[in-house]
Amino acid sequence: MWDAFVAVFARDVLQAWRRRADWLTSIFFFVIVVSLFPLGVGPEPALLRTMAPGVVWVAALLAAMLSLPRVFGSDFADGTLEQLVLTPHPLTVLVLAKMLAHWLLSGVPLALIAPVLGLQFGLEGGPVGVLFAALLLGTPCLSLIGGVGAALTLGVRGSGVLIALLVLPLYVPVLIFGAGAVEATVAGTGAAGHLSLLAAGLLIAIVLAPWAIAAALRIALE
Amino acid sequence: MLEVRDLACQRGEQPLFNGVSFDVSAGELLWVEGRNGSGKTSLLRILCGLSPAEAGTVRWRGESIHDAREALLHDTLFLAHANGLKDDLTVAENLRFDARLAGLHASAERIEAALRACGLRERRDLAVRYLSQGQRRRAALARLWMAESRKLWILDEPFAALDAESVDRLAAHLGAHLDAGGLAVLTTHQEVPLPAGRTRRLRLAH
16 A cells, blocks of 8 residues: 555656646746735835735645646546556545645645745744744645545536635635734744644644545546 | 346436346456447446446455455456556556556566567657557556456457557457456457457447
8 A cells, every 4th residue: 555655646746747837837826926915015014024924825825726626637637547546555545645746746845935935025034934834734734625626626617716616715724824823923922823723724634635535536437 | 256237327317228237257258349328338437346337236256346346456457448647657657657556566577578568668768648549558558468467357448549460469468368267348349359269248239
């Protein structure tokens, strides 16, 4: 089972490496959206610091969503999804490998770039560190929740819009606690509570999302 | 070993087939025939547990495939219409990942031997996107040369897009699989040299 987990993960990462443009698009989208805000609202440092967590998180949500239709869409189209479902290994484990690859390619780059972008908004050391930690905890939640939406809309016409409608409301707690962690640090009240809630959300998503995704994939293939 | 009783299938409001029953024993091949839309692919998908049947039962080694799904998947190799290959990966990479996923032995020698058997050895490091349709089909079929341990082969149009030499090679390999006590269920619209005496035909009327 572990070998199959590694095989799915390695295949997705290798394939993404060969199609770098697909994943770089989401990352550039994130950088451009976040960078446009200071140009639009002006150079007022206090205003920028207040806006920073929300802007970074909303851009991260949208960037993470851009890549969702591809997570299972290409497997569905080329027949590899059928092969995946027909292996003797638990589908939930294989789905978890796919979502781990998705997070590595779409979530981790956002978490790594965000501290640099935070400097544009006048965020300093502590809040920047919390922004990084919150994104490290929050982006896997985005991948897992998004994976459920992607699996539920597999093979449906106009699935991109449907995914947004399904997934964005579920992203709200991640947005609130993720942005709230940075705001709390800026306000000096500490981010431990927010980060703990994000970690709890991640644990729940790790347990429930692969199961829901696997069920949705089986239905899509029927 | 494979027992199908009173199988019925419906797609949307459209009934595809009713009351389909057959047995396939070790060393036998079942050739499913029928016009386009008669339900051949649906039947194969039901046999490997991908799609549900409207009615009827499918038993593998005496147990319902719903109760013994894991055993069925350990014994089955399903080749669908779609080749199940990643365009951006090379032929050898596709085979290696595929074998690891299926829990098959995936040494470099085995992959090499499978590619040689399919006439794709020279294309092993070429991305699948650069292959012709027939070569892609051969790359997908290379799985059969790595899956001798799988008793039940379920193949949807395996001969499609193949040249005459590849058809003969696949037919011979099917014969060897049956000789080793394997079973096969396949669909094809072509008249192909399937192993004589061990091939039975099932016609789905629509």
